[in-house]
Amino acid sequence: MLSVVVFLPLLVGLVLLAAPRPRDGVVAWSWVAAAALDLLLVVGLWAYYPAAAPDTGLGDFAYEERLLWIPSVGASYHLGVDGFSLPLLAMTAVLFLACAVDSLRQRRRARAHAVLFLFLQTVSMGLFSALDLLLFFVFFDLSIVGMYFVIAGWGHGRPTRSALQFFLYTFLGSLALLLGFIGLYVAADPHTFDMVELTAGTPLEGRGLAGGLVLLAIGVGLAVKTPTVPFHTWLPPAHTDAPAVGSAILAGVLLKMGTYGFVRIAMPILPGAWVEYAMVAVVVGVVSVLYGSLVALAQTDVKRMIAYTSVNHMGYVLLGLGAAGLAAGERPEAASLAVTGAVTQMVSHGLLTGALFLLAGALHDRGGTYDMGSYGGLAARAPRFAALAAVAFFGSLGLPGLSGFIAEFQIFAGSLGPVPVPTALALLGILVTAALFLRALQRLFLGGPGPCTARVGDLSARETAAIAPLLALSLLIGLAPHFLLDRIEPAARALAALVAG
Amino acid sequence: MTAALGALIGLPAVVGAVLLVSERRADAVAAPCAVTATALTLVAAVVAAVTRPAASVPMLPGIRAGTAVDGLSAVAVITVSAVSLMVVLFASAEMGREEARGRFFGLMLLFTAAVLVAVTSTTLVTLLMVWEIMGALSYALIGYWWHEAHRVRSATLAFVTTRGTDLGLYLAAGAALAGGAEALQLSALASLEGGWRDAAVAGMILAALGKSAQLPFSFWLSHAMVGPSPVSALLHSATMVAAGGYLMLRARPVLSATEWAGPALAWLGAVTALLLGAVAFHQSDLKQLLAASTASHMGFLFLAAGAGAVGGGILHFSAHAAAKSLLFLCAGAWLASLGTQGLRGLRGAARRHPLVGAAFTVGALAVAGVPPLPLWTAKDEALAAALHLGPALYVTGLAASAVSAAYTARALAAVWSPSPLTGEEASRSGVRRAPLPEALSLAALSSAAIGLSVLALPVVARWWRALVGAPDTPGPAAWEMALSGLLAVAVLALTWWAVARSRAGAVPDQVPGHRFLGGWLGLDTAARTLVTRPVTALARALAAADDHVIAGGARTAARATASLSGRLSAFDDRGLAGGVRSASGWGTHAADLARLRGEGAVEGAVRAVASGARSLAVWALRPQTGLLHQYYVQAVIALVVLAAVVVLMR
Structure with missing residues (x-):
């Protein structure tokens, strides 16, 4: 079942490739249909999850599948989902569907575009359900390859250069990750790449330096992908030059591969080392929060601004996970709350930033620039555009009633006990974020018109259909988060208990 | 009797949301709707003040969002809904045809709902949520005439200032949780452990001062x-x-x-x-x-x-x-x-x-x-x-x-x-x-x-x-x-x-x-000099530094990769290609030898090996194309192969 969910998009992509000269409309609607069907399947997985996973401990996975893959190195094709991966699978499916809808009028090499995104969807779904380190790594690297082609092929500005920089940087990060994985493999007895077995065995527990080094390698690999300061420098150029849907997937889904790696691999397999070096994660998190928000505040290019807020938002995730490591021993409740918040943040950021980048794309399609100074007073000409952007902005700045607050509040509430000073500093991040989003709202949508305002009309039905559901989901999570937290919380509690030792 | 509480909060919230979403389509009916809704809210408030209902819904794991009406909040809900009714009634005459009444009355009703939750909330999480929502609605209402930039600037300033102090409530919630009030009940705050209680109180005071x-x-x-x-x-x-x-x-x-x-x-x-x-x-x-x-x-x-x-x-x-x-x-x-x-x-x-x-x-x-x-x-x-x-x-x-x-x-x-x-x-x-x-x-x-x-x-x-x-x-x-x-x-x-x-x-x-x-004690200027300007300057400096690093980073990465691939290609030249060349040389030598021996079949085979080795040498030299990413990919492949070898040898 899970394999069907993972490979359905790729299958449709291959059929599209094989089809003799399909029309653009056929391609676009097949892509939408495939993404919708995949989302339906994920909803099914979600609904039957309690029946499929009666136990909620760590290492209890639903819909597990395991086949021999490379037996000589102990790698298998092993898939399964738990409370961490299911929300991310759902978010991924939703976001890819939104991108498919948004791309309905794609006319530039429409078939290659659709196939590439279908491929990326399979890769992403595969990564979030992989339970084998090598499998995880393969998907991790394929996502980079896929995104390279998206930026290089459909970007604007200097796409090839930005794509290359993105590729070089994140690929280098993935090598560090691989090095860490090999370290885990070597340490395990018997040698294995299987995450479930590694989590059960925690092979590097109590082996001081070795554990620290492996965690360092994995941490750097994931931090590049996340990205955290100081590994974030590939992000702004990649986003500036990527097409809107590419940015949405890059920020919404691909960044989560980094943060997801922390809760899926770094914390459960190296709990001792995580606790020992948790303060590093906290510091990196807080620096990312403050640095990301301040640099975003100074941007005049709206897309770059959104890109830097991703650094800020991912910083909260690291803060929460680091605090959970420090809290786990004495305050299991706080640790579990912080981890729940971190995973909620991944989902929330996916939805909100996806919407933000699609909105930025709509703006660029009309006005031809991302420069905020060129616009102003758009709310008069494009009320629907302004309304959706306002919701997305307020959601991103963490207004209660939208998903960002649910995530950030849990992270703050859970982290303040174990790490009071860093958390108090990180709180300032939401203040700066508030300032920068309100300023952007003012520059783009309110006040008097700017030079490019006249070119901007309201969102089309297609764009609204792509963006509004993302925000509606964010609102749903903000008002009634239980359907989501019920999935995440048991896994977070189990992880907190495991890290506590 | 939770129905009264539901009506008290739900009625203005739902009517307000509908009006807001309908925007200008609701203009004609917005004012009568709002007056009716606030009048009914006042009735619900009186009922609630008499019956003293309480209700809570699950919000976060182990933390419920709760509201209740006690003596203090009975006074507050009646006050709030009565004033809301009167203000909305007044505004129904004041807001003329040219105004976006759907948005105005929608926001006013949503605000009424928010403040009613604020005065009845029993947990910090409920309080914090509506506290911030009130701030956002205040932003939207101050900037109601958004065509004029100065009004929007004022709205932004009001929101950012109050949000800055709202952080106190985040602090209070975190301190409450850390100090043992796990459900974040307001009534449980007094029993917090020493330092956390002080932090929670300080946070709440900060939030109250700002608001x-x-x-x-x-x-x-x-x-x-x-x-x-x-x-x-x-x-x-x-x-x-x-x-x-x-x-x-x-x-x-x-x-x-x-x-x-x-x-x-x-x-x-x-x-x-x-x-x-x-x-x-x-x-x-x-x-x-x-x-x-x-x-x-x-x-x-x-x-x-x-x-x-x-x-x-x-x-x-x-x-x-x-x-x-x-x-x-x-x-x-x-x-x-x-x-x-x-x-x-x-x-x-x-x-x-x-x-x-x-x-x-x-x-x-x-x-x-x-x-x-x-x-x-x-x-x-x-x-x-x-x-x-x-x-x-x-x-x-x-x-x-x-x-x-x-x-x-x-x-x-x-x-x-x-x-x-x-x-x-x-x-x-x-x-x-x-x-x-x-x-x-x-x-x-x-x-x-x-x-x-x-x-x-x-x-x-x-x-x-x-x-x-x-x-x-x-x-x-x-x-x-x-x-x-x-x-x-x-x-x-x-x-x-x-x-x-x-x-x-x-x-x-x-x-x-x-x-x-x-001039309001020069507070405005002080805030601008002490907070806004330094933060903006810091942000600009960091952004400039970041741009520099990005540009520099790209250059350094390119240079590092180039030097790495340069070394690799030198290794290619000296090692691989040299090896292949010498192999081919050896092959030619062997072929010569074989010819001397006059053994045609062997000669043919060796010649084939030699020419194979020659083309291998050409292939080995081909990567030196000067294309950065090709070098890089080769480096990656080489590293992966090395890693695989390490793994397989163990």
Whole structure:
């Protein structure tokens, strides 16, 4: 079942490739249909999850599948989902569907575009359900390859250069990750790449330096992908030059591969080392929060601004996970709350930033620039555009009633006990974020018109259909988060208990 | 009886959301819908106040969002919904055809729902959520006329300032959780462990100071005045701004559990009451005067909360809501008909609009603390409790109450002074009749402001204190009430007489310190110099550094990769290609040898090997194409192969 969910998009992509000269409309609607069907399947997985996973401990996975893959190195094709991966699978499916809808009028090499995104969807779904380190790594690297082609092929500005920089940087990060994985493999007895077995065995527990080094390698690999300061420098150029849907997937889904790696691999397999070096994660998190928000505040290019807020938002995730490591021993409740918040943040950021980048794309399609100074007073000409952007902005700045607050509040509430000073500093991040989003709202949508305002009309039905559901989901999570937290919380509690030792 | 609570919150929320989403399509029906919804909300509030419902819903793991109506919140929900109804009624006449009424009334209703949740919330998470939502709605309403950039800037400033202080509630929630109040119940805060309790209290006080525009955050309220008058009446005087003071009343148990919080709060309140009262005295704009007066009166509410006069505090909350929303609505009515809110321009306004003038007078006398109007009683309860904390606090409070009498006298003197218009002009503009909804709303609020005077009777006051759960607090002594009452009347009369006699008009610009006080104590400039500018400069510097690093990073990466691939290709040359060349050389040599031996078959095979080796050498040299990414990919592949070899060898 899970394999069907993972490979359905790729299958449709291959059929599209094989089809003799399909029309653009056929391609676009097949892509939408495939993404919708995949989302339906994920909803099914979600609904039957309690029946499929009666136990909620760590290492209890639903819909597990395991086949021999490379037996000589102990790698298998092993898939399964738990409370961490299911929300991310759902978010991924939703976001890819939104991108498919948004791309309905794609006319530039429409078939290659659709196939590439279908491929990326399979890769992403595969990564979030992989339970084998090598499998995880393969998907991790394929996502980079896929995104390279998206930026290089459909970007604007200097796409090839930005794509290359993105590729070089994140690929280098993935090598560090691989090095860490090999370290885990070597340490395990018997040698294995299987995450479930590694989590059960925690092979590097109590082996001081070795554990620290492996965690360092994995941490750097994931931090590049996340990205955290100081590994974030590939992000702004990649986003500036990527097409809107590419940015949405890059920020919404691909960044989560980094943060997801922390809760899926770094914390459960190296709990001792995580606790020992948790303060590093906290510091990196807080620096990312403050640095990301301040640099975003100074941007005049709206897309770059959104890109830097991703650094800020991912910083909260690291803060929460680091605090959970420090809290786990004495305050299991706080640790579990912080981890729940971190995973909620991944989902929330996916939805909100996806919407933000699609909105930025709509703006660029009309006005031809991302420069905020060129616009102003758009709310008069494009009320629907302004309304959706306002919701997305307020959601991103963490207004209660939208998903960002649910995530950030849990992270703050859970982290303040174990790490009071860093958390108090990180709180300032939401203040700066508030300032920068309100300023952007003012520059783009309110006040008097700017030079490019006249070119901007309201969102089309297609764009609204792509963006509004993302925000509606964010609102749903903000008002009634239980359907989501019920999935995440048991896994977070189990992880907190495991890290506590 | 949770149905009453559901209706109380759900009704304005749902109707408001529908109106907001329908935007201009709802314009025609927005006002009647809003009036009906707030009227029904008032009914629900009365029912809830009688039946005292409580309800909670799961929000976060182990943390429920809860609301309940107790004695204190019974008063608050009735006050809030009654003022909402009156303001919305007034606005139904004020907001004309050209206005986006769907958005306006939708936001006002949503705000009503939010503030009703705020006054009934029983957990910190509920409180924090609506606390921030109120801030956002305040932003949207201040910036209601968003075409004008300065209004939006003011809205942004108000939101960012109050959000900065809202962080205190995040802090409080985290501290509560860390200190053992796992469900974040407000009632559990008093039992927190030492340091965490102090942190939670400090956080809540910070949030309350910001929302109630206390020093040093008062300046945002001045900016908030660019919103429509009904917004100022509902949000920026009666309800949202008062929510901070209300929170402090509700948090009284945890405040008294710490040694320091009560006195600190009382002093902060008293100083704000005094200084912002002086600021109010120096305003030349009626709405600015009323705004400063609001901050000053919230100071009294803080004084009451800090000193422990819960009964007086909540009376202040209700009476101030009635009186101040009344004053703002009068200002709005005058702005609509006379086109000005400057005190100079308003000279004679009360004479030309007798109904509005009468309503304004009631509100102003109440704010001045003239007996027997309810703010007199409320203030005296706070002052009596302050006396227990020390005479200095009492004297500061008394001085502040004298100042409120002074600035209301200035406003009264201005609006009742003989009209500056010539007889002809005056007769042309005529005596304006207020539209019926306006008149109704002004009359109702005036009656409320007068009616609450019954609280001055000792019997009623005792019942009131029992109602709000503070039966044992002592009331003020008779001499205290007489003193403050006399003081208010005397200051009011003297100032009025002085202003009327001076004929220089309403602005005391000869007084030293006028610029400082008229400019809201320079708080705005201070915030800009100490916070906004440094943060902006830091942000710019970091962004510039980041751009530099990105550009530099790309260069360095390119250089590093180039040098790595250079070395690899050198290795290729010397090692691989050299090896292959030598192999091919060896092959040729062997072939020569073989030819010497004359063994044709072997020769052919060796030749084949040699030519194979030659082409291999060419292939091995091919990667030196100068294309960076190809080198890089080769490096990666080489590393992967190496890693695989390491793995397989073990």
